[in-house]
Amino acid sequence: MVQHVLSVEQFSRSYLFELFHRADAFSALPRHEFTDTARGAIMATLFYEPSTRTRLSFEAAMTRLGGAVISAEYAAATSSAAKGESIEDTARVVAGYADLIVIRHPEAGSVARAAAVVDVPVINAGDGTNEHPTQALIDLYTIWREHGRIDGLTIALVGDLRYGRAARSLARLLTRTLDTTLYLVAPLVTRMDPALVQHLRQSGLRVFEVDDLAAIAPELDVLYQTRIQRERFRDPDEYAAAFGQIIVDQALMEQLASHAIVLHPLPRVGEIEPTVDSDPRAAYFRQARNGVALRMALIEHVLARRPLSAARANGYHD
Amino acid sequence: MVQHVLSVEQFSRSYLFELFHRADAFSALPRHEFTDTARGAIMATLFYEPSTRTRLSFEAAMTRLGGAVISAEYAAATSSAAKGESIEDTARVVAGYADLIVIRHPEAGSVARAAAVVDVPVINAGDGTNEHPTQALIDLYTIWREHGRIDGLTIALVGDLRYGRAARSLARLLTRTLDTTLYLVAPLVTRMDPALVQHLRQSGLRVFEVDDLAAIAPELDVLYQTRIQRERFRDPDEYAAAFGQIIVDQALMEQLASHAIVLHPLPRVGEIEPTVDSDPRAAYFRQARNGVALRMALIEHVLARRPLSAARANGYHD
Amino acid sequence: MVQHVLSVEQFSRSYLFELFHRADAFSALPRHEFTDTARGAIMATLFYEPSTRTRLSFEAAMTRLGGAVISAEYAAATSSAAKGESIEDTARVVAGYADLIVIRHPEAGSVARAAAVVDVPVINAGDGTNEHPTQALIDLYTIWREHGRIDGLTIALVGDLRYGRAARSLARLLTRTLDTTLYLVAPLVTRMDPALVQHLRQSGLRVFEVDDLAAIAPELDVLYQTRIQRERFRDPDEYAAAFGQIIVDQALMEQLASHAIVLHPLPRVGEIEPTVDSDPRAAYFRQARNGVALRMALIEHVLARRPLSAARANGYHD
Incomplete structure (x- = not known):
């Protein structure tokens, strides 16, 4: 059976480990040292939205696995989508060329629609305001590497929790952790959808919506800052109301515990001051770097290039 | 002697087989399993018009042959053409980097001009409304695979027969077949150029221009549907008059023989209803998939990586 | 220590040889025949300005060295720069994916800012009106190949000496040569910055600013023509005043010595007439071809894939 990566909901706790x-x-x-894992396989990347980080990270991962890459960097302008082709048709055609398809698309649900019609694995690299499951995996992997565990932590998600797919995918993935306290800190116009908040609570997270990041900063093990994404707002006034409200600066860093870490899915445009970069607790560039190894592991799995272990066979819902 | 692929006119019947x-x-x-055929060779793809399918298909073919690819996906915006460089100069420079150049360009004749000045093979991946020879090869190859022969068939070309280079290149290539009946079914504004119709007849095809696809459907072995290409029309009223006139839907499929096949060069934007996709006679995704193998064979040939057989040495006019 | 390539100023005479x-x-x-020099290494190309030539030349070089490439062809539109990310942040992230980063950027100094924050080599592939060091290396390498030496030559730089980074980088690099006479021939609005002219003279070049190319043509060993770059002018009248003033045509070729060569960093848009191309002294396409070998040597060096020789260890200022 083909294993797509569409949503964090499909990952079990044992699979994550x-x-x-x-x-x-x-x-x-x-x-x-490259590996031979993906030798003889071709990955196609179809990016209908701007990205350097995610596309190049996937391509570096496939390269280090010994695989090949064919790429549509600017598919919105250069692909048949510009001629009105459906994402399903594009996927069906590209599935004839490639053994794995990675898609970023502005429309929520589009990647799942593509996956439904093809016989090769499809990885969701971000579908509109919906999900960004590989980013969430990288985020939790980074927490695990930095803290040595994913349980019993106090985590703040900060910034755009309404449109930001990275923060929302991470929040959903945190339901796989135990004994987690989650603070949501967002400007009024980018508060998290109440239905999602309720879902998180029902899934066992202790969730608190707060306004004052500085007040809770000393309790945090993880501060996850996000960008207010101008491209998601239809109303410029709403963007203006959200932008620049919550900044991670030196003053805030002084409130953080010495063992805490600061994460960010990047890119940033001012919500973390550059002076913070040299602080050893600023983990966001290590987080970006972790993306290659995590994606190597994920690609290896969906290409079915390793015998499934019992843990994985049981742990991966699909 | 360098062997370019510029027009279907250069292919003999024996070469096709x-x-x-x-x-x-x-x-x-x-x-x-990749091959070693193109080991040590670099293919450059220069695309001055949008395409996912054709470019990625060529790149997958070169990769499976063990060759390397350098690519200009959005050459119209990112290449020196944007600074006013001629296609001849670009080709001469890129011939210093690559062993094979694949070009798509909006201007008829441009690829032949590029080929004339370089000492590496150039493949025409579509030059304006002129030719798309590799698509025609894929189309005829698909007919051959599906029907086991290319002779004695009844084929309908449907849709945009005026601007559509794929249909026109295929029509020209069909002059290499024997005992072929060709129906041309097009809205008034996208009828095939009478000079080309005359050429086809003089070349031995039985050609009929008809208005009613349903009436001839029962006779067909191959129904080749095409997209009305908005980007080729200068007059929006003409586009409106052509678009949506001839649709392949379930009702039409019921008219087709059980051994008939439906082809389309893709992308489609409504001229074949998605409900048709699951019909085994819908061969257009198989057709797309055939593109990789056909292009592998073609690249192998133009790179001169195999000793020429007698048939090929005699059969390829250049 | 990481060795970036940011400016021609860093190259010593012994390093050049x-x-x-x-x-x-x-x-x-x-x-x-590809080499194994860069086996296991990934080069990222980040191009924020249009280019076919330079990007594909670098990618061909890396490919021929056995290395892998990940590429952002249209980074201005598709990268996180479009979301407001700084070049420093982008470089830090990409340094987690790649072993070497090649950047073209419209802003002078931007590539050096990127290089300052990363631990992998960065090569400047053109930063605004500032520098284009690898082009200058290719130009001088071509002179060396064509004339067998870099000393005792009479060279004219022609065209846009004010905004043109290629000509200005070459002029700076010529300060490493001995006994060189340099003519500067430019329309009034694209004269070379007087401070640079003074620097060249203080560095030992015999520099003359002249108006009449034909008058000095018989003395020349090298005529280096450049394009008037429309994209660098804020004032269209200035562009109009500079464009088309100095053309290399058959009449001018008749003035040149039989051993002289004509170079151009390309693309050209009329400043060398196409009829000149077949003259054996027209060396600009050989110059473009030399780019691959020169960049192979440079990449090999910055990747530190060869033991440093004494000459190189001493000769490369960084």
Whole structure:
């Protein structure tokens, strides 16, 4: 059966641990040592929305696995979508060329629609305001690497919790953790959807919506800052009301515990001051770097290039 | 002598058969087995018009042959053409980097101009409203695979026969077949150029221009539907008059013989209803998939990586 | 220590000779023979300005060295820069994916800012009106190949000497040569910055600013023509005043010595007439071709894939 990666909802706790250990094995490889894992396989990347980070991270991961890449960097302008082709048709055609398709698309649900019609694995690299499951995996993997565990932590999600798919995918993924306290800190116009908040609570998270980041900062193990995404707002006044409200600066860093870490899915446009970068608790560039190893582990899995272990066979809902 | 691929006119009947058999050999390879055919060669793709399908198909073919690819996906915006460079100069420069150049360009004749000045093979991946020779090869190869022969068939070309280079290149290529009946079914504003119709007749095809697709459907072995291409019309009223006139839907499928096949060069934007996709006679996604194997055979040939057989040496006019 | 390539100022005379000899060794390889030099390394190309030539030349070089490439062809539209990310942040992230980063950017100094924050080599592929060091290396390498030496030559730089980074980088690099006479021939509005002219003179070049190219043509060993770059002018009247003033045509070629060569960094838009192309002294397409070998030598060096020789260890200021 083909295993797509569409939503964080499909990952079990045991699958996560197996994936993280495998990513660690890839991280430990000498930098110039590629593997043979994906030898003879072609990955197609179809990006209908701007991205450097995610596309190049996937392509580096596939390259380090010994696989090949064909790429549509600017599919919105250069692909048949510009001629009115449906994402389903595009996917069906590209499935004839490639063994794995990675898609970013502005429309929520579009990647799942593509996956439904093809016989090769499809990975969702972000579908509109909906999900960004590989980013959430990287975020939780980074927490696991930095803190040595994913349970018993106090985590704040900060910024755009309404449109931001990375923060929302991470929140959903945190329901796989135990004994977690989750603070939601957002400007009024980018508060998290109440239905999602309720879902998180019902899934066992202790969730608190707060206004004052500084007040809770000393309690945090993880501060997850996000960008207010101008491209998601229809109303410029709403964007203006949200932008620049919550900044991570030196003053805030002084409130954080010495063992805390600051994450950000990047890019940032001012919501973390550059002076913070040299603080060892600023983990966001390490987080970006972790993306390659995590995606190597994920690609290896969906290409079915390793015998499934019992843990994975049971742990991955699909 | 360098062998370019510029027009279907250059292919002899014997060359076609040799190419199709070679494509079949590539099709039969296990999916993850690349060859060494193009090891040490670099293919440059220069696309001045939008395309996912054609570019990625060429790049997958080159990859499966063990070759390397350098790519200009959005050359209209990112290449020196934006600074006013001629296609000849661009080709001359890129010929210093690559062993094979694949070009799509909006201007008829531009690819031949590029080919005239370089010492590496150039493949025309579509030049304006002129030709799309590799698509025609894929189309005829698909007919050959599906029907086991290319002779004695009744074929309808439907839709945009005026601007559509794929349908027109296929029509020209059909002059290499024997005992073929060709129906042309087009809205008034996208009828095939009478000079081309006359050429087809003089070349031995039985050509009939008809208005009612349903009436001839029962006779068909191949129904080749095409998209009305908005980007080729200068007059929006003409586009409106052509668009949506001839649709392949369930009712039409009921008129088709059980052994008939439906082809389309893709992308489609409504001229074949998605409900038709699950019909086994809907061969257009198989057709797209055939593109990789056919292009592998073609690239192998123009790179001169195999000793020429007698058939090929005699059969390829250049 | 990481060795970036940011400016021609960093190259010593002895380093140039070592680089040119190494490029010659790569040039002498059979066309289809790739090396293992960069095996296991990934090069990222980030192009924020249009380019076919430079990007594909770098990618061909890396491919021929056995390395892998990940590419952002249209980073201005598709990268996080479109979301407001700084070049420093982008570079830090991409340094987690790649072993070498090649950047073209419209802003002078931007590539150096990127290089300052990362731990992998960064190569400047053109930063606004500032520098284009690899082009200058290719230009001087071509002079060395064509004339057998870089000293005792009479060279004219023609065209846009004010905004043109290629001509200005070459002029700076010529300060590493001995006994050189340099003519500067430019329309009034694209004269070279007087401070740079003074710097060249203080560095030992004999510099003359002249108006009449034909008058000095018989003395020249090298005529280096450049394009008047429309995209650098804020004032269209200035562009109009500069464009088309100095053309290399058959009449001018008759003034040139039989051993002289004509160079151009390309693209051209009329400043060298196409009729000149067939003249053996027209060396600009050979110059473009030399780019691959020269960049192979440079990439090999910055990746530190060869033991440093004494000459190189001493000769490369960084």
